[in-house]
Amino acid sequence: MKSLRFGIIGLGNMGSAHAASLKAGKVPRATLAAVCDLNPQRLQPFEDLARYEDPKAFLASGKVDAVIIATPHYAHTTLGIEALKQGLHVMVEKPVSVHKADAEKLIAAYKGREKKQVFAAMFNQRTDPYYIKIRNLIRSGELGTIRRINWIITNWFRTEAYYASGGWRATWGGEGGGVLLNQCPHNLDLFQWMFGMPVRVRATCAIGRYHDIEVEDDVTAYMEYADGSHAVFITSTGEAPGTNRLEITAEQGRVVYEDDRITYRRNVQPMSEFSRTHPGSFARPETWDVTIPAPNHGSQHNGILTNFVDAILDKATLISPAVEGIHSVELGNAMLFSSFLGKTVELPLDAKAYERHLKKLIAGSRYQEKVKKSAKAAPAEDFSKSF
Secondary structure, eight states: OOSEEEEEEOOSHHHHHHHHHHHTTOSTTEEEEEEEOSSHHHHGGGTTSEEESOHHHHHTSSSOSEEEEOSOTHHHHHHHHHHHHTTOEEEEOSSSOSSHHHHHHHHHHHTTOTTTOOEEEOOGGGGOHHHHHHHHHHHTTTTOSEEEEEEEEOOOOOOHHHHHTOTTTTOTTTTSOSTTTTTTHHHHHHHHHHHOOOSEEEEEEEETSSSSOSSEEEEEEEEEOTTSOEEEEEEESSOSSOOEEEEEEETTEEEEEESSOEEEEEESSOHHHHHHHOOOSSOOOOEEEEEEOOSSSOOHHHHHHHHHHHHHHHOOOOSSBGGGHHHHHHHHHHHHHHHHHTSOEESSOOHHHHHHHHHHHHHTOOHHHHHHHTOSOOOOOOGGGGO
């Protein structure tokens, strides 16, 4: 096989962006062969392709080798499982599932298919050289033992018009959550990709603090790791201008990433060693100031798709395996569950307990009411502004 026939399920903002990239030849050795959406109007611009309104018929058509699932969140699990059963290579948009129990079902459906099918997730921030360099600093041991992590990521600002643009948005029944399920899966994925998973989470998630929505739009979470290190994660879609600042305190110094700049104030002597051995009461380790450059923000979505194609055709290593997507789902679920319970949650998260709680929220969701109110199509916008 010299090239792959791609299909896309879901032609909303993200699905349409992927379609445009494939049609423009931005993903080598890949062509867009078929599309699927429940809304026939969204299929109209693709008259030159095979078009389907029924996802099952689309997946069983034989028209595609690989599929991108870009539907509202709950369908990621059901359609992902069906696509895997049909023998297709699968790329699922973030989050891989709404909750941990569904993610476990999706991953279980892939078990035994690893040699024949490639299963990836659209965590495009893993291609960003800034985050790659920070991860390499951690993984190489250069920073020594990490003591504290602070990430303020509040530049996900969204207007009321954004939340009104789709009936599924910002509802328990349609989306399954707010900022943690829509915007922050990227940051939660990067968090565990760089630092691993904590063992305890305590969070406060404000429901509709800044918007007329039934889900969280403001989160402050505190996490503890098995080695005693601590982390604070703060996010919101209601703050402007907002902040994206990651600060890591480690034995060998402090790393700060903000405004497209990584600075590393490096201790000449590790801080705990200095504390034990220096005779002075108020002395501090000597430091070196280092600026770590990065050329740009990387290949992003098209880079993940290109790597997906390379993994299928050339057995390349996946940048973003879908089986790793469960970690960001679990972190987001744990923050929400902790907030609703008003107490610290232990990890691994009790997936069934969270699923039961989510079902109660879904039972009272305004999802169907909101779908009716948003039936009129929203105006087209430049979706790249959301990245």
